[in-house]
Amino acid sequence: MIDSGYVVGVIAAMGLVTFALRAVPFVGAQWLQKHPIVQRLGEFLPLAIMTLLLVHSVTGAALEHPGGPWPELLAVALVVFLQWRSRNALLSIVLGTCVYVLMRNPGLGWLTELF
Amino acid sequence: MTNKTISAHDPCVNGWSVLALTAPIAMGYIPLGTVFGFLFVQAGAAWWLAILTSVFVFAGASQYMMIPMVAAGLSVGTIALATLIVNLRHVFYGLSLLKKFPQGSLLRWYMVFALTDETYSVLTTIPESTSHKQMALVALLNHMWWVLGTVIGAVIGAQAQLALAGLDFVLAALFAVLTVEQWRTKKTPAPLWVALAAYAVAHLLAAKHALVISIVLSIVAGMLWQPKSVAVGEVHND
Numbered sequence: 001m002i003d004s005g006y007v008v009g010v011i012a013a014m015g016l017v018t019f020a021l022r023a024v025p026f027v028g029a030q031w032l033q034k035h036p037i038v039q040r041l042g043e044f045l046p047l048a049i050m051t052l053l054l055v056h057s058v059t060g061a062a063l064e065h066p067g068g069p070w071p072e073l074l075a076v077a078l079v080v081f082l083q084w085r086s087r088n089a090l091l092s093i094v095l096g097t098c099v100y101v102l103m104r105n106p107g108l109g110w111l112t113e114l115f
Numbered sequence: 116m117t118n119k120t121i122s123a124h125d126p127c128v129n130g131w132s133v134l135a136l137t138a139p140i141a142m143g144y145i146p147l148g149t150v151f152g153f154l155f156v157q158a159g160a161a162w163w164l165a166i167l168t169s170v171f172v173f174a175g176a177s178q179y180m181m182i183p184m185v186a187a188g189l190s191v192g193t194i195a196l197a198t199l200i201v202n203l204r205h206v207f208y209g210l211s212l213l214k215k216f217p218q219g220s221l222l223r224w225y226m227v228f229a230l231t232d233e234t235y236s237v238l239t240t241i242p243e244s245t246s247h248k249q250m251a252l253v254a255l256l257n258h259m260w261w262v263l264g265t266v267i268g269a270v271i272g273a274q275a276q277l278a279l280a281g282l283d284f285v286l287a288a289l290f291a292v293l294t295v296e297q298w299r300t301k302k303t304p305a306p307l308w309v310a311l312a313a314y315a316v317a318h319l320l321a322a323k324h325a326l327v328i329s330i331v332l333s334i335v336a337g338m339l340w341q342p343k344s345v346a347v348g349e350v351h352n353d
Contacts, residue, residue: 002188010191014168023209024209041334045334048337056325057290101282105281
């Protein structure tokens with residue numbers, strides 16, 4: 001069980017930071033426009049951070065089980081392909097997760113014969 | 116999260132059409148809130164903390180990011196910094212809504228608080244004649260959809276046992292979806308390649324702290340980065 005007091009602290013910090021960011025233009029719009037570095041980071045970081053979170057969230061599992069990182073690579077590639085083509089987040093997530101779970105649970109192999 | 120364009124050319128927006136405006140958002144927020152609540156509780160936190168997070172943070176991507184970080188016991192400061200980075204884009208949302216929002220009231224600050232990607236997309240497309248109360252109602256309804264989803268997920272998560280290996284891939288799948296959506300809006304995939312390289316380096320240096328190190332490396336790269344052509348906005352720094 002994760003310590004609740006610690007999580008409350010995290011929630012308070014995240015809530016304050018998020019509110020502060022959303023409030024910045026209402027307090028100092030001009031300051032923002034004067035700083036190209038803020039705009040450059042705003043342009044660069046979101047994609048970089050999402051990529052990092054993606055890689056980080058699969059690395060643990062990919063190194064953990066024998067047989068190499070192939071299930072993770074395949075499933076991520078599938079989600080990226082589906083999302084790029086369909087733009088349907090729910091479809092991409094559900095299909096990608098199902099395929100990954102099938103690959104990780106050999107006992108469910110009989111299911112694949114249905115396709 | 117999901118990119119849905121809402122068109123509302125009806126000059127008279129009443130309570131019901133406000134509900135209709137937020138319906139596509141409800142379709143995204145309720146299932147994604149459910150996934151958040153479920154994973155948060157499965158990671159080992161109390162169910163009411165999941166709801167508290169959705170009420171007081173109300174920012175999808177950073178709430179998902181928070182799950183592995185809290186599970187790993189990272190410091191509050193580190194998580195706050197990561198939140199700052201992931202939500203940095205919100206800094207630009209208010210700019211186009213400065214005049215639309217009510218002046219100097221509690222309502223104004225609630226709307227500032229609730230300004231998510233999706234609420235922003237609705238509020239910037241509804242007609243000029245929309246009253247402040249109706250705009251606040253859009254924000255409030257979206258907030259409620261997100262909390263409702265979280266409650267459902269937290270309740271399921273508190274009862275279910277993860278019997279299948281790899282079900283937590285749902286989080287990676289969500290990050291993959293968000294990566295694709297970020298990639299789509301960018302003129303160059305450079306941040307993606309920089310992030311991959313940064314993570315590889317960080318993992319070699321110290322696998323345990325790979326995420327924090329690679330975030331710092333990416334910030335440094337982002338500050339040094341010079342877009343070939345002038346990117347979004349009028350940035351005159353060449």
